[in-house]
Amino acid sequence: MMSVTHFLAVLRARNREFLRDRSSWAWNIIFPLLLIGGLAVMFGNDNRTMFKVGVYPDAQGADQFLQTRHIKFVDSTELQAAITRVERHQLDLLLDRQQKRYWVNDTSPNGYLVERILAGSSAPDIERQQVSGRQVRYVDWVVPGILGLNMMFSCLFGVGYVIVRYRKSGVLKRLKATPLAALEFLAAQVVSRLWLVMAITLSVFFVTHWILDFTMHGSYFTLILVLTLGAIALINMGLLVAARTASEELAGGLLNLFTWPMMIMSGVWFSLEGAHPLVQMASKALPLTHVVEGARSIMIDGATILDVGWNIVYLVIFAIGCVLLGAKLFRWE
Amino acid sequence: MLEADNLVKHFTEKKNADRQGSGKGRGTQPGLVKAVDGVSLSIASGTCFGLLGPNGAGKTTTVEMLEGIVQPTSGSVRYRGKPLGADFRQKAGIMFQNTALQDFMTVREALQMFGSFYSNTVPAEQLIEQCALSEFLDRDTGKLSGGQKQRLLLAVALVNDPEVIFLDEPTTGLDPQARRNFWSLVNDIKASGKTVVLTTHYMEEAALLCDELVFVDHGKVIAAGKPRDLLSDSFDDVLLELPAEAITSDLPAQPFHSATLHGQTVEISTRDINASIQYLLEHNVSLSGMQVRSRSLEDLFIELTGKDLRS
Numbered sequence: 001m002m003s004v005t006h007f008l009a010v011l012r013a014r015n016r017e018f019l020r021d022r023s024s025w026a027w028n029i030i031f032p033l034l035l036i037g038g039l040a041v042m043f044g045n046d047n048r049t050m051f052k053v054g055v056y057p058d059a060q061g062a063d064q065f066l067q068t069r070h071i072k073f074v075d076s077t078e079l080q081a082a083i084t085r086v087e088r089h090q091l092d093l094l095l096d097r098q099q100k101r102y103w104v105n106d107t108s109p110n111g112y113l114v115e116r117i118l119a120g121s122s123a124p125d126i127e128r129q130q131v132s133g134r135q136v137r138y139v140d141w142v143v144p145g146i147l148g149l150n151m152m153f154s155c156l157f158g159v160g161y162v163i164v165r166y167r168k169s170g171v172l173k174r175l176k177a178t179p180l181a182a183l184e185f186l187a188a189q190v191v192s193r194l195w196l197v198m199a200i201t202l203s204v205f206f207v208t209h210w211i212l213d214f215t216m217h218g219s220y221f222t223l224i225l226v227l228t229l230g231a232i233a234l235i236n237m238g239l240l241v242a243a244r245t246a247s248e249e250l251a252g253g254l255l256n257l258f259t260w261p262m263m264i265m266s267g268v269w270f271s272l273e274g275a276h277p278l279v280q281m282a283s284k285a286l287p288l289t290h291v292v293e294g295a296r297s298i299m300i301d302g303a304t305i306l307d308v309g310w311n312i313v314y315l316v317i318f319a320i321g322c323v324l325l326g327a328k329l330f331r332w333e
Numbered sequence: 334m335l336e337a338d339n340l341v342k343h344f345t346e347k348k349n350a351d352r353q354g355s356g357k358g359r360g361t362q363p364g365l366v367k368a369v370d371g372v373s374l375s376i377a378s379g380t381c382f383g384l385l386g387p388n389g390a391g392k393t394t395t396v397e398m399l400e401g402i403v404q405p406t407s408g409s410v411r412y413r414g415k416p417l418g419a420d421f422r423q424k425a426g427i428m429f430q431n432t433a434l435q436d437f438m439t440v441r442e443a444l445q446m447f448g449s450f451y452s453n454t455v456p457a458e459q460l461i462e463q464c465a466l467s468e469f470l471d472r473d474t475g476k477l478s479g480g481q482k483q484r485l486l487l488a489v490a491l492v493n494d495p496e497v498i499f500l501d502e503p504t505t506g507l508d509p510q511a512r513r514n515f516w517s518l519v520n521d522i523k524a525s526g527k528t529v530v531l532t533t534h535y536m537e538e539a540a541l542l543c544d545e546l547v548f549v550d551h552g553k554v555i556a557a558g559k560p561r562d563l564l565s566d567s568f569d570d571v572l573l574e575l576p577a578e579a580i581t582s583d584l585p586a587q588p589f590h591s592a593t594l595h596g597q598t599v600e601i602s603t604r605d606i607n608a609s610i611q612y613l614l615e616h617n618v619s620l621s622g623m624q625v626r627s628r629s630l631e632d633l634f635i636e637l638t639g640k641d642l643r644s
Contacts, residue, residue, distance in 0.1 A: 009449035013435050013442070020437035170432035174489075177402060177427040178450040179419070 002187070006180050010188035018158070018196055028200050032150040036208045039146070040139040051114050054082045054094040061097065065121040071114065074273050084301060086111070087133030088215075090141075093118065101127035108135070136300055140215040143208060144295035145268035147201055151227065152234050152262055152288050154197050156255050159189055160238030164251035167242075167333065176332035186327065190235050197231045198224075217302030223295060226308060229315040230291030236322035237287065243329035262288040267296075290314045334378040334528060335399060335497060340408035342369040342394050342552075368394040370552035371408070376497075376545070381519070381529040383543030385536070385630075387638050391552040392532040393430060393501055399530060400427050400499050412497075423451060426495030428486050430502045430532075434474045440485055441470050444492060451493035464488040464518060480511030487518060497528040504538060516541055536630035546630075550638045560630060567636060568628040573601040573609060576622045588612060 018024060054076035059066060066073055076082035076094060085091040086103045092110040094103040095118070102118065104111040118126070166172045175185060202224070209216065216223075237258065245251045265272070265279060266288035272280055283289045294311035297303035305312070343365045369391045376382045376399075386392045397403040399410055401417040410417050412424070434443050441457075444466075448454045461467050464484045469477060477485060483503055490498055500519065504512040512535075519542055523529055533539055539546060540560055548556040556563055570590055580599050584592050588608035592601045603609040606625065613620060 005449050009446045013438060013446050016442065017435050017437045166435070170429060171435055173402070173429060174432045174434065177400065177422070177425075177429070178447060179422040180450050 002181065002184055003179075006184040007188050007191075010175075010180065010185055011192050014188055014192040015196070018192070024158075028150065028154050028196075029204065032146055032204050033207065036139070036143060036146050036204075036212070039142055040212050051092045051110055052090075053114060054085065054091040056082060056094065056096045057098065063097070063122070065095070065118055068117055068121065071117070081301075083131060087131045088300065089133075089135035090300075099127075100125060101129055103129040103131050106130050106132055134215075136215060139212055140300060141296065142269065143205075143212075143214050144299055145266075145292045147205060147227070148230065148266070148288050148291040148295060149263060149268050150204065151197055151201055151231055151291065152259060154200065155193060155231055155234035156238040156241070156259060158197070158238070159193050159235050160241040160255055161248070161251055163189065163239070163242035164245050164248055167246050168248060172332045182330055182332065183327065186239060186330065190232070190239070190323075193235050193238075194228070194231055197235075198228060201227055201231070214299070216299050218298030219304070222303070222305045222308065223298045225305070226291060226294040226298065226311060226315070229312060229319065230287065230294075233287040233291075233315045233319040233322065236319045236326060239326035240322045240329070243326045244331050246333075262286050265289070267292050287315060287318050290318075334413060335376040335530070336411045337372060337374050337395075337399060338409050338411070340369050340372045340395065340398050340405045340410070341367065342391075342398060342403065343406045344368050344394075367552055369398070369405075372549065372552070372554055373408075374547055374554065374557065376528060376530060378496075378528055379526050380544040381523050381531060381542050383539040383546045384530065384532040384549060385534065385539055385546060385634065386549035387534065387634075390550045390638075392549055394552075395549060396499055396501055396530060396532050400425060402427070423453065423493060424496045426490035426493060426498040428483075428490040428498070428500045428503055430505065432486065434485075434489075436475055438474050439471050440466055440474060440477070443474055443485065444488060447489045447492045453494055454492055455494045460488045460491060463491070463521065465514075478511075479507050480514060483507060483511070483515060484518070487515070491522070495527065497530065498522060499530045501532045502534070503531070504533070504535060512538070536634055540630050548634070548637050555637050556633075564628055564630070564633060567633055570602045570604050570628065571606050572626050572628065572632075573603060573606075574624040574626070575599050575601065575618070575620070579619045579622070581618075582616075585612075 051071045053071055053073050055066070055073050056076045056079050058075040058077070059073035074091075076085075076091075079096065082091060082094045083103055086094045086105050089105060089108050089110075092104075092108060093114045096102065102115075104115050115128075163172070172185075208214065238255075241251060241254050241258070245254065261282075262268075265283045266286050267283065268288070272283055275283075290311040294303075294308040294315075297308055297311075301307075346364055346366055372391070372395050374382075384392050384396055394403060398405045398408075401410070401421055412421055438446070444457050444460060448457065461470060464487055466481075466484060466488060469481055472481075474482070474485065487500075487503070490500075503519075504515050507515065516538065519529060519531070523542070529542070531539070531542060543560060546556075546558065546560055546563060547554055556567075558566070575598070577594060577597050577599050580592070584601065588603055588605040589612075590602040590604060592599055594600075601609070610620070
């Protein structure tokens with residue numbers, strides 16, 4: 001039976017520990033603000049160097065246009081979704097090989113150039129479809145990734161590393177000597193980190209939204225739900241890493257082992273569209289991918305809770321799996 | 334009150350090295366080290382029970398099995414006739430040899446947090462006065478001196494008004510003044526009728542505080558009893574200490590028992606102090622600088638373990 005008094009006592013202690021540690025404030029709040037601001041300045045004009053063309057239903061074929069160098073052709077299996085991407089400048093042009101038509105955004109300079117290339121390499125009877133829409137800047141695209149990335153570091157290191165430090169310094173041993181149950185201790189760590197991470201993430205979100213006016217087409221409720229589930233999944237992952245580890249060096253190594261692949265393969269900085277299928281498959285196993293993918297769909301595409309259903313389900317399964325395994329493996333010493 | 338029956342504890346070699354800071358241990362099965370090897374003892378209510386032994390002897394492992402922190406490989410621990418259960422946590426207070434508290438927490442907050450874990454607690458004001466915490470009550474626990482930290486950890490161990498309190502080498506690393514202050518606190522705890530289980534390798538501390546002693550070495554009990562009984566059972570001599578230059582010729586076997594040179598001092602053992610002093614005077618040995626002392630627990634310790642105290 002879990003004691004609420006015990007839980008609250010440890011929760012208060014952990015909250016105080018975080019709130020009084022000024023260096024962690026700097027890391028958790030100032031760093032992401034600077035990062036987003038810096039990226040907004042650097043990529044404010046969306047300086048992608050490669051053209052990207054969607055091809056419906058796929059880009060496999062011997063067409064002369066598809067052999068053009070310096071253009072990235074990506075399979076677009078869902079036509080309507082691909083048209084939306086053209087509207088938001090995420091695709092420079094969309095080609096429907098079956099119906100012999102293409103879509104281009106009349107406000108996109110890249111779209112204009114790719115259209116010229118298409119005209120020079122394809123049959124003249126191809127039908128032009130025009131769309132329009134506000135451009136999705138790189139900063140619009142990257143903000144969900146950075147929010148997720150900051151969340152990942154805060155959850156994994158803020159829980160995993162801290163518990164290992166507690167174990168090494170003897171804090172856990174001291175707590176073990178009291179009637180405090182492991183479940184009460186772990187629950188307090190999760191809740192403490194969860195509300196702190198959410199408070200920080202939402203603060204960063206609203207401050208940067210106010211400054212940069214990035215795209216937010218979806219519902220705030222759905223976005224907060226995805227971010228909360230993502231935070232729980234990542235915190236539980238931290239608990240799992242810390243379940244038995246007693247060495248800070250080993251914990252640091254393990255946490256890096258998890259954070260680096262997520263940093264690169266979760267679509268934080270660049271889209272994995274067109275990447276090797278194995279990379280895409282590995283990416284789908286990472287919780288951060290589902291946080292970033294879900295948040296990005298909500299913010300840029302206005303995705304509903306049903307649209308991001310798979311991301312939500314995956315995060316719930318991942319969180320439950322990690323906490324069950326972590327609780328089973330957990331040792332005070 | 335608290336009884337241990339034939340406690341045995343095996344650790345893996347790595348874990349044993351982590352606990353003791355060395356890879357040495359008593360071999361048993363391959364890859365395993367026997368840290369405690371059949372320890373049985375009985376601790377009476379209201380006494381101060383001392384567990385003595387050199388580093389790596391198995392004291393801490395034994396006391397942690399008594400506390401219920403470490404599970405024995407075999408053997409049992411019973412408190413008031415019953416195996417240790419979850420309720421023992423409510424009745425025991427523990428001060429570990431090496432421990433820490435969460436960062437960025439004041440002394441007052443630490444007392445509040447630990448107090449909230451127990452159903453029965455001592456009023457904070459009483460603990461603050463008892464352990465002399467008032468001067469640094471709002472100080473971060475990470476900024477306390479060694480003596481202040483030990484007093485706080487003692488207060489944390491007393492927060493639930495325990496029936497039995499375990500103190501594992503509580504004065505290690507303290508300066509003499511802080512150590513004496515701490516002894517005074519432990520004497521107050523004893524006076525309140527609580528049972529104290531103390532591990533130490535300071536023999537002066539054991540002599541001053543303990544009613545019963547157990548010497549442990551190589552994971553086994555090698556001697557047990559009241560301090561005075563242990564000394565009288567093991568020794569029937571007194572020691573004369575003289576500057577080495579005062580002794581210019583060999584001493585006879587009677588009335589002297591033995592003579593050992595320790596640096597610039599000769600330590601002479603004798604069963605007849607009067608005859609010994611008379612002999613020295615008759616042979617014009619200068620007695621200036623002479624000290625006479627009874628055998629101490631430190632002598633007993635070396636006699637039993639054959640080791641230097643802090644080896």
